[in-house]
Amino acid sequence: MNKKTIILRSSWQIVNIGDIAHAPGVLALLETSLPEADVILWPSVDFSDEVLAMIRQRFPSLQVVKGSIGSDGIASNAELQAALDASQFLLHGPGPLLVAHEDVSAYINHWKKPFGVFGITYGGYNESDWPEVQRILSQASFLYFRDSISLARAISDGISCPLMQFGPDAAFAFDQRDDARALTFLANHELEEGKFLCCIARNRYTPFWKMKDVPFSEEKHAVNEAMKEQDHAALRQAIIEVVRQTSYKVLICPEDQSQMELGKELLLDQLPEDVRPHVVWRETFWLPDEALSVYVRSAGLFGTEMHSPIMCIGSGIPAIVCRWKEQTTKGYMWQDIGLGEWLFDMDKEEERRAVVPAVLGLVHNQEEARNKARAAKERVGELLQAMTVTLHEELNKRSGNEETKRMSDGGSTCYTH
Structure with a gap:
């Protein structure tokens, strides 16, 4: 089976240690539970060399790509384009809402590949943005909300994702020390x-x-x-x-x-x-x-x-x-x-x-x-482990679909965007 590549869309800002801790928390989870996967971090624009240096103390081989996706489905630089092309899945990291909803939308529209969400709060968008955000959320393979009130609201609003559960913020898994x-x-x-x-x-x-x-x-x-x-x-x-x-x-x-x-x-x-x-x-x-x-x-x-x-x-x-x-x-x-x-x-x-x-x-x-x-730590650990199991199952499901497609296409797979 080919090695799987996950794009981790996270690292929203660097002015507080919580936003910084999100991504290495997810990386620590995936390192243990999905060691067979390559994870590429796609941070926001203000991601700094200082923060990258800190994360690479723990994850020295981490690949990081920046940039955006244009309305034509073309990434703003070759590194991001290559990472998106190579990926099988986009994982949206923890946050106060679906922070990167525009990037997620571009990914599923132009790359036609699945995505999931680890530990967000449901809320925060302007009323005019909600229909589009709700449409995107309903296309997820799974949605983990970091508080039960968010989960209940998403269900009440009719979000139709096949798997929606409470899932703790991945910053619980942050384990770096100085x-x-x-x-x-x-x-x-x-x-x-x-x-x-x-x-x-x-x-x-x-x-x-x-x-x-x-x-x-x-x-x-x-x-x-x-x-x-x-x-x-x-x-x-x-x-x-x-x-x-x-x-x-x-x-x-x-x-x-x-x-x-x-x-x-x-x-x-x-x-x-x-x-x-x-x-x-x-x-x-x-x-x-x-x-x-x-x-x-x-x-x-x-x-x-x-x-x-x-x-x-x-x-x-x-x-x-x-x-x-x-x-x-x-x-x-x-x-x-x-x-x-x-x-x-x-x-x-x-x-x-x-x-x-x-x-x-x-x-x-x-x-x-x-x-x-x-x-509480033990309970959180069990819940975080369940989240990675879900991701593992989605990747395996995707690999099975790709294998079937390769066989039907005579051995080759091509994505268009």
């Missing part, structure tokens, strides 16, 4: 392994205008400003209580490039004088390999981000998720993997009040918290 850099950071800031918690603050709307060449949004900025105290008061109080009631320290760290400033403004700078010496503020952004190497040496993580908790649970580290209505439904995956007690809706006063006791619980009940995190 231990040397992490150990240096921890030593420089006197953070002892197992004796500190990590905390992440975020805005309701990500201020992309601070990180990318996009227009400033007065409306989103106004929401961020209006809600920032409500959204961070509980996190700040949790830091205070951890420091005053225990011997643990707290590391304020970022998930995206705007959050160093935010963490300083809303957390560090408003801490009492007796607390501040026991709190470390990370001033610079980091890549997910260094971040994970720090997280696995912590006692746990809490905050208003999603993918750092995902990376923690993927390594058996306790993680608390706080969310609000402006975010997608991805946070509800915590309920889907048995961590509903660690999910808090910051739009509800009673749940905001429950954040501090939950954070203290990570410290006071370390063994119980670790066991809960490990149980």
